[in-house]
Amino acid sequence: MSDLTRRSAAELAAALADGETSSVALTRAHLDRIAAVDGAVHAYLHVDAEGALAAARESDERRARGESASRLDGVPIAVKDVLTTVGMPTTCGSRILEGWVPPYDATVVARLRAGGLPLLGKTNMDEFAMGSSTEHSAYGPTHNPWDLERIPGGSGGGSAAAVSAFAAPLALGTDTGGSIRQPAAVTGSVGVKPTYGGISRYGLVAMANSLDQVGPVTRTVLDAALLHELIGGHDPLDSTSIDQPVPDVVGAAEQGATGDLRGLRVGVVKELTGEGYQAGVQQRFDETVALLVEAGAEVVEVSCPHFVHALAAYYLIMPSEASSNLARFDAMRYGLRVEPEGVEAPSAEEVMRATRDAGFGDEVKRRIILGTYALSSGYYDAYYGRAQQIRTLISRDFAAAFEQADVLVSPTAPTTAFKLGEKLDDPLAMYLNDLATIPANLAGVPGISVPAGLADGLPVGFQVLAPALADDRVYRVGAAVETALTGRWGGPLLDQAPALPTTEVAR
């Protein structure tokens, strides 16, 4: 394994600045790593070696001229396949978009290109981001680098597995109910869901527009902050994007890394601990809270009584929006087109039906049906309307809790990575894995998951939530936890991961 792939993005940026390495060298190192391990992990759906190396060459030329496009200029990155990319397919893990190459870049992708980051490729995901295991990808599951028999979380299992398998130093994910944070938790990586509206959604193929948010997937808190700083900020193409400066997330991460949390009030959310949480997960969480106290934070217990209804509200709002978003996949303009068998000169409607039947997987169909039902006349008030009321109550719970505490903490996911196939036949059990992450999406507040150690040899995540627009707080606390724990472990948690089987690469 090349030493370059083990380093953080911040370290790689420093190495580039010092002239110790080139963008071409480290891009090639990551492409080699992908070739070596991705047969086993399957983090990527598409690798663009040529495009990445071309961007790397440009970055090196720029550096030679003494110019820099960003702090991460020349550091390669992987992009979740739900973000549109010119020149690379965007499938969202679905058959219905197989081979579709968008004519436009998502705003975040355009910002990566403008910042000089070579794009390694597109990462695997549950179809249209619907799932918590990446098993719902139409192109086969991604495997957890800690144990290839286990799930890497979802929906952004590909991005989390790519960074935790050292097959990318950085990745972009999207988080609708936990799709960045839960995969980060179960793969021992760092994932941030920024404040809703903090990062442009233009070019993010929507699952649930009012919940979706793009965010960083990395191995360190500082790397996440550097990436956040690059992609964040107002975008006139996204009406819901916030027209305010991005909080100083990099400064906050650096401050947190000093390990000093004096004056900080930390709220432990009563409803997000205890029953339903795996014993090892709860233990690592309690230990981490104790570390915060050691760092000078004041810890209080807070109650968010309506969080118990969050999952139910989420599974009405999300499918409602999704059912409408996915209506456009009808074979008329792009993507898969299936003509019904045995029908002479089928009508447009028959082609739509046959295409959607063949092109969508079961989980997608399940949610389209749920959402269509929840929005239908006569049921709207009882389902969609009621769920919106719960959403308001959850926001009020957060507001009240943030009166008592500067940040709230919980385990990121109730369990460690489960076995592939274990929950496929039990959608409700699968949904429960997002219990702790969903409230933040409903309220639009930012959250981070950082590694908190292992339970039975598998990673556990620690979640920090902050009020909307106070993204800097999650970086500060996340970095403090990271510093304290890596100090205790004698290095990053991922150093404890087993070596992956590699395929010999011919160069």
Next chain:
Amino acid sequence: MMDFDEALEQFDPALGLEVHVELNTATKMFCGCPAAFGGEPNTHVCPTCLGLPGSMPVVNGKAVESAIRIGLALNCSIAEWCRFARKNYFYPDMPKNFQTSQYDEPIAFDGYLDVDVEGETFRVEIERAHMEEDTGKSTHVGGTTGRIHGAEYSLVDYNRAGIPLIEIVTRPIVGAGVKAPLVARAYVQQLRDLILALGVSEARMDQGNLRADVNLSLAPKGSDRLGTRSETKNVNSFRSVERAVRYEISRHAAILAAGDAVVQETRHWHEDTGITTSGREKSDAEDYRYFPEPDLVPVAPSAQWVEELRGTLPENPTAKRARLQAEWGFSDLEMRDTVGAGALGLVEETITAGAAPQAARKWWLSELARRANEEGVELSDLAITPAQVARIQALVDEGKVNDKLARQVFDGVLAGEGEPDAVVEARGLAIVSDDGALSAAVDDAIAANPDVAEKIRGGKVAAAGALIGAVMKQMRGQADAGRVRELILEKLGAGEG
């Protein structure tokens, strides 16, 4: 079908009109593509108006401004806060398979338009005016009807997809009785005048800038409930609006008189045959699953902005009609006819271009109205502008043509032969003022009519008409009758005292 008058002896009609106005903003409702009419198919498109995965809408501020101005001109309240919603249904010309529209939170609501019908004022109450995006345009190829059923294939042009529309919906209009068809026509006409005066749309019905859906129901006379309605879609001329209402009244009356129930459905209007036919059945169970558009933030126009826009409104139509009537010196009847013919704006522009009020009225309401009627089009659809009409009148005033020749100038302009002066030139229509040729013709006429000449010499000046007629005939009309008269009197030594 029941006779119209008989139908209205038994039933009270209730009208409802839904008018879609395509705004003339430079760009579309939710993206930066040009909103211009036409263009090569699928050239005015981008990821957003094609509904590509990942694309997002951004509200066109100019369209909101136009919507508010329309709302204010219709005496509506303007929402302090309103949202867009998704109207979900599948159709190939809908890029996202939902239309971004407004549902229960329209930008403007609770207004009215006072409509003049044969000198009487009807207040048409406006329920709402809301913003939405247009769909793409389907062309069904093959088959006989031009509709999707029976077509071999269909083509879709998304240039129109996303063009801003304002939908203006009336409350049920009751109490119009036999005047219901006229009220419907006058409402659409006067709404169009208002839209034109606001300058927010080209408002051309033939290009679909202004599209009317006519809802009609009948209830037994004296009943205070509404009957089951039909919705006749895309009735695209003033005349057709009137005809469609008449037709539907007769059709509903026949069904109800036979003891049957009217089916709630959409109907297609057939311009050529003047009838409606059944479209799809529309039950209230049709479910568009509306919900607030999560990709857009609410529209919240400030009170200050709304007041600024109120300051940009054109004159109130009723007050304006009164002012113009006084300025032009029209009688009540003349004014009523002008409004009824949908000629008010045209006459006004013609007068602004220099024509005398009566002359402007005369051309539009006689000569041009006759031609429009023959061609079955609206006055405004004739291929002549008010400026051209004013110029033709100026040619008459200058003595270059007479009324009879002027009609030929109209022919030329309408046939696309160019501006009035060019038509006069090309067709050789200028009046002969060369006294040599005229003089010879006058001499001929005097020689041919010695009795008449004698009477004139004896002081019976009125007899000159017969000689003038003869001269004009010889000159094929291309002479100035006034000058001919002068010459005759001069030659016969008769003065007019």
